[in-house]
Amino acid sequence: QVQLVESGGGLVQAGGSLRLSCAASGRTFSSYAMGWFRQAPGKEREFVAGINRAGRNTYYTDSVKGRFTISRDNVKNTVYLQMNSLKPEDTAVYYCAAAHYGLGQRPQEYDDWGQGTQVTVSS
Numbered sequence: 001q002v003q004l005v006e007s008g009g010g011l012v013q014a015g016g017s018l019r020l021s022c023a024a025s026g027r028t029f030s031s032y033a034m035g036w037f038r039q040a041p042g043k044e045r046e047f048v049a050g051i052n053r054a055g056r057n058t059y060y061t062d063s064v065k066g067r068f069t070i071s072r073d074n075v076k077n078t079v080y081l082q083m084n085s086l087k088p089e090d091t092a093v094y095y096c097a098a099a100h101y102g103l104g105q106r107p108q109e110y111d112d113w114g115q116g117t118q119v120t121v122s123s
Contacts (some may be wrong), residue, residue, distance in 0.1 A: 009117030022083040022096030024062035030074040036081045038092035047105040086121045
């Protein structure tokens with residue numbers, strides 16, 4: 001089990017940027033692949049970005065490619081999501097999650113979740 005705490009959400013105008021952080025407790029952070037998901041009101045939780053244990057491989061959903069960047073610091077036990085050129089459709093609660101096995105794009109493939117941080121993009 002790993003405890004995850006997200007931060008960095010807020011209100012931003014379209015075209016702006018935000019950087020989300022997710023701090024993990026425990027000494028095994030580098031053993032987990034990490035992902036960012038988001039959930040808008042009335043919609044299912046969707047995969048946004050993922051990163052493997054070493055941070056060498058990253059994956060993105062098509063709608064954020066070229067705008068979002070996921071990264072991790074295994075010394076600081078933190079995963080980041082840099083979000084640029086934000087659009088109103090990016091508005092959602094953003095969650096980070098840890099996968100004990102593998103790296104997937106489905107929520108059920110992740111074992112530990114943070115409480116979420118709200119991102120609101122105004123037009």
